[in-house]
Amino acid sequence: MDPQLTEVSQQLERFKAAFVRKDYSTCSDLLSRLKVLLTKFTSLPPLFENTPNAAQELTLARDIYEHAVVLSVKTEDQDAFERDFFQLKPYYVDARNRLPPSPQENLILGLNLLRLLVQNRIAEFHTELELLSSATLDNPCIKHAVELEQSFMEGAYNRVLSARQTAPDATYVYFMDLLAKTIRDEIAGCSEKAYDYVSISDAKQMLLFSSDQELLTYVNEEHPEWEVKEGFVVFQKAKETAPCKEIPSLQLINQTLSYARELERIV
């Protein structure tokens, strides 16, 4: 067996061990070393050379990146998640006919969908969705994300929040928490538009807070422009609606006519 390959798989084993130990900092170190090692394999994307160990190398690389994605969820690092996911993606898409499908695939795809939902990148969410086959859509991980999105769009926020309990995998919990916050922001945005003011208790209920204290911290942190007085939350509405600008029609007509005259004078 190729010494490089051996080295990588050994490192991967150590990484997995650390991962189980939840020693995430060791994991990160090992991971970055692994990634550098991977650049030496020519059978990996984007080159896809047909080396004798290609299948093994590809599988190994995919495994590493899958772990990297999961690790980024554990460390709650969304940028790393995105980075790792994009590097993983060619293994799913372009190397599909070279490798047996990964058991983790749907889980990771679902995670990614969820991430997009959390970051409110709905357009990209749908793009990703379109790329999936109908069979994959029935997978619980994917289905979960799709349903969430539907509820989210409908405005059935309570259903979204209750879905936290039905998450297909433990890793989803992190995103579900984030999602709750996204939803809260949405609600806050809507209320701002809909009401001039609401009572604190109503606001607490609407924004799904369990105590007044939580509500007040939220207001202070996220919406300092809101005022809390006399038991009400007062939204500072952007009142000014820009009036339609008047078209300087006379001036335009004059100008056009003078152009026409000038044109006629030429030649």
Place this chain on the structure above:
Amino acid sequence: MAAAMVSSAGGLLAMLNEPQPSLKHHALSHLNNLVDRFWPEISTSVPIIESLYEDEEFDLHQRQLAALLVSKVFYYLGELNDSLSYALGAGPSFDVSEDTDYVHTLLAKAIDEYTCLRNKAIELKEMVDIDARLEAIVERMLEKCITDGKYQQAMGIAIECQRLDKLEDAITASDNVQGTLSYCINVSHSFVNHREYRHEVLTLLVKVYQELPSPDYLSICQCLMFLDEPKGVASILEKLLRSESKDDALLALQIAFDLVENEHQAFLLSVRDRLPAPKTRPVEVVQAATTAPTENPSGDVQMTDGTPAPTIVHETDPVDATYAERLTKIKGILSGETSIQLTLQFLYSHNKSDLLILKTIKQSVEMRNSVCHSATIYANAIMHAGTTVDTFLRENLDWLSRATNWAKFSATAGLGVIHRGHLQQGRSLMAPYLPQGGAGGGGSPYSEGGALYALGLIHANHGEGIKEFLRDSLRSTNVEVIQHGACLGLGLSAIGTADEEIYDDVKSVLYTDSAVAGEAAGISMGLLLVGTATEKASEMLAYAHETQHEKIIRGLALGIALTVYGREEGADTLIEQMTRDQDPIIRYGGMYALALAYSGTANNKAIRQLLHFAVSDVSDDVRRTAVLALGFVLYSDPEQTPRIVSLLSESYNPHVRYGAALAVGISCAGTGLSEAISLLEPLTSDVVDFVRQGALIAMAMVMVQISEASDSRVGTFRRQLEKIILDKHEDTMSKMGAILASGILDAGGRNVTIRLLSKTKHDKVTAVIGLAVFSQFWYWYPLIYFISLAFSPTAFIGLNYDLKVPKFEFMSHAKPSLFEYPKPTTVATSNTAAKLPTAVLSTSVKAKARAKKEAEQKANAEKTSGAEKSVSESGSGKEKGSTEKEGDAMQVDGTATVEKKAAEPEPAFEILVNPARVVPAQEKYIKLLEGSRYVPVKLAPSGFVLLKDLREHEPEVLSLTDAPTSTASPATGAAAATQGTTAMAVDDEPQPPQAFEYAT
């Protein structure tokens, strides 16, 4: 496993954000390969890559890679400027030799940019900061071109970037230095717009030329002429003349002829004067020997007289004797006399003008219509320009006598056109009309003035002998008509000499403030100072502002324009001053200044300016001239003109249409260009009479010497002219145009064309200014004669070492009918056509065939040489049927069989005999016969060509006799009119015309 490809660059882009540099590098290098497919994806991440490039901590190689990647993305996005600046940042990673669109485009961009910067730097005369990296790329490119053997590209870039050092490298590195040099000369003439820079390039070329082991003296001298360095030319000529080899001497003579062709009088004279006198002249043996060695610059074959006892000298050293003999020859050539004389003989002997056309015109023109009457006289003069045939005038003295006043002036001046180049006898020819010394003689001032003008036309550009006489005539008169004629005559004879004394004389005429004389004085001053760009122009401009007479202003305006001839950028201030003037006539002069300063350069700036004036000036005259001027700017590139003026030719303004017609006429003159004819055709039936006039004249200029066989529209046009002339209801203006057009169409006995460029692509000064003044005929009809300056004979004239014309045959490998003379017109009832000479070319072929059969039968080479010569020649009592025919006999054997087979329909070639008419379009078909006795020194299909004699000891047969009979028969009234034709046919030399008198 099927070859898989990535479907997205997303993974790699994500990798760029990884913290480890090695991952980033990995991603960059892969992206660099994938950028061609995934640039849309990568373009969103450009800021990240840019930041990588700017990251100082990053490894240099990686930063360059990043820059290259960004550059490629920008290239795909169409942002070439950004792309280039990043490519420069990429340094060596940007591979010049890569064969991709990206590299090609960026290289082009880089070179453009560099050129632009260099030019700016040179224009502003200061150092513009040029990116060293940019320079490095261009230099890398140049080196690559040179190593790849693409010398032409390398030279092109080097010239464009004004990198003379690289240009020299490219030339010397090339395997065919002669070829590259001539290519380079061509390029510098057609693409280098800056005059000064072109001079630099040519200086360099001369330098390279001279370093060659076997320099091409012909080209060097052409360059030196352009650089205006008579000294260099003189020393080359001297070296060649002093050489022992006859071939070198022949080459020197050939160079001299080539120089003469460019008509740069001042230059030629100064070359001539610089040629050192022979060391020991037979006459003054003693003194010459002591002084000569110092003025002998070249270490030539001669032994130097370094011995301190010079009193006893080798008497008439034979080497010196040959040098002296050669020197006389070359001086004769440089003064232009030799070529003028030969041209004259050629035009006379080959004259094929059709008198019947003139007769028809004369009969159809109404007697009392003076415009058409004088137009007919003009047409006659043009038709016979340089042929010395004035039969028509002498046959129609009564009719001629109807010309009065200024018409008489032009009628007399017309003689000058007919006798153009008749240097020796010009004066005696015109004697009867010239002002007599003393009490003003008794002749009409109009004919006297006309005669002075005629003398100018005869001696145009070669006025050495006549200047004094004209000056005296000018000073001794105060009649403005005579002054007018004398001024024009002086201007013509001293073109471009900038002679101070003549200038002062003419100026004093100008200051008399007489309208008629002043106009001529203005033009004359311009002619004197052609191309000198002196500050005298501002003096003239000041006077133009002062005077009240429009005529004077116009004359001066044109004169000022003439002074800046060919100065290009050097004339910009003056042009600016003139075109911004309040007075439309001065602006009109400004247009001419633009036309002449940039003549033949196709300079974009000049074209833009002229187009601007053509559509925006308030004065019709200025607009007309602006369009017309385009013709001058574009004549080096005639294909362009019809395209540029095509819109203007449809203008609502008739003046603009007129200008468009003449612009096409001027720039496409003699080309028979199909587009030009198509553009002019509708204009010849325009609704406005003067537009028709202009279009007819322009059409004639375009169609000069184009035969009906090569373009059928020529025939149509001839019939159209005839119809207009015969039509009683036609406007006078267009009738005049038609008459002039018939004259131009058959100009110079059908043996000349209008040519503004010499064969070496130099401007012919005289021709250009001739046409410029000609276009003034709108205001002043006598100026029509200036068109004769633009005529150049279309002939192949081969000369031997003695500058005689030997009998020499060569082949035109095309159907004879393509280039033959037009058929003489016939009148059904009369047989006047019989007296007209038959066309030489077709008969010569038949006669030759006949002669060859005879030759075969007799198995004897003897045959009559007279049979193949034109009618006029055969009359001469020359060595007819000489016995020396061995050379010919050989050719007969070779070609006779071929001739027989091809004889039936139309032969595919014809044999021409030196000197022969070779029209411009025919030049590419000219081939030399193998085994010929003579070999030309330079391969040229037309013009003067020196022939090397391979069989020197055999006697030569000459075609044209040399020494002209100089018996000027005294003027004796009108009686001799009928005798004229017969005398002409018999006599070998053109006879001076019999004088005739006007019945006033």
